[in-house]
Amino acid sequence: MKQPFALGFVTLACCLATPVFAQVALSGGIEAGSEEVRRGIGWSDGEVTASADVKADLSGFDASARVAALRGSDRHGGADAVADLELGKSFDAAGLTWRGAVIGHVFTGADRRMDYAELGLGARYGIGPIDLGAGAIYAPSQSAIGGDNLYLHADARAGLPAFPVSLSAGLGYTTGGNTGARAARLRPDGDYTDWRVGLEYSQFPFTLGVDYVGNSIDKARARANPSSYADPAHLGDKVVARVRFGF
Template sequence: MRIPLSLAALAAFALPVAAQAQVLPKVSGGVELSTDESRRGLSWSENQLSASADASAGILGFDASARVAMVRQSSRQAGADTVFDLEAGRRFGIGAFNLRGFVTGHVFTGATRAMDYVEVGADGNFSFGPLRLAGGAVYAPDQGPIGGDNLYVHAGASVGIPSTPFTVSGSVGHTTGSTDDARAARLRPAGDYTDWRIGVEHVTGPLTLGVDYVGTDIDTNRLVTSPYADLRHSGNRVLGRARLSF
């Protein structure tokens, strides 16, 4: 059977296009409003309202992302106005198990002194039906802006409630490190500590609404002389957030 020339030409054109479409980057992003920019149980925004925006792209197992968030002249960040989190990673999948390695740069604007620092890390997750288990570690090598080095290990789980738009999650983490000077209190306000989070999310299309209870075992009444410790905003609190994804 002879194939018409026009069909042959169309097929010759369509095959490379289809092959290229399979390797086009996956792009996503969103904007979020939260009652606090909280990380590892610590407030990064003076326990005040924070807005953020993020975008990410991934292709062939590699990914890159950027996020910007208000930190509201935080004393923890030397009076910075915003933080940019720039990250690149590589993901590996084996069945239901996923492993990812990454490097993250935290860049602060408006700070009264140099506060930027870099972390490297790896995490993994395993899914079984609506249940998802995750864990990992993040390490910041010894750097002046964080007054030493810092290691954070964490584990968590989340489960979607069947036939509902709700997901319940919880996590726990532990921070350790060395102390060279007062800036170590940025990430460890009173030394090594443990943090936790329990939350619930409601997802409707691109809109996610969430409520979290976050806490630490830091003694917020302890006397710490570092101006970066911000012990007032290192204790237990309830956070609300709304996210619009695209």
């Protein structure tokens, strides 16, 4: 993502916040995890990671920022960290809660330009203690990711009555028209499916979570066709643990 895009994102967020400043609700937290895993693949070279995030709800709009350590990730050109900047808008229609968003990923410490942007649209439906969601996240063609990329996803979360424990599961599918070395950043061996099941214990301000994550990537073929962006050593199924302090 180019610098003007990042500047424009921040400016737009500030402009939206100004007329409704009195209605802004802030939240955030800091977190430590055994690894940074996204869409079933490792982003932190298999190393422990830390992150911090903040979110502002602005009367239907929301703006958030999250910074996570990547530990010199080969997948992202040796980047030390990534900042995820997001601006979204929620609305109700057809009995569902919809949310559209623009997302920018800005990498620091990389040895080349790694920034890219995505657009997202999703819907959620809650019934009792169960929350269901589905959506799509699309990255238009950008040189940093070797073309375009589409991520389709669905998830479910259920709280246990009278207990501060919830169960969750998610399924995703990544596809795109991109080819070449940089396409391996988000699609190490072409189109693939990822999954996640998790257990979370939450007593504010602390949250403890553990997830089992995996994917359908052919690890042997990915290793046989190496890319400097594919990071094939961190593609396998794994258990990821995390602890969070929120505010």
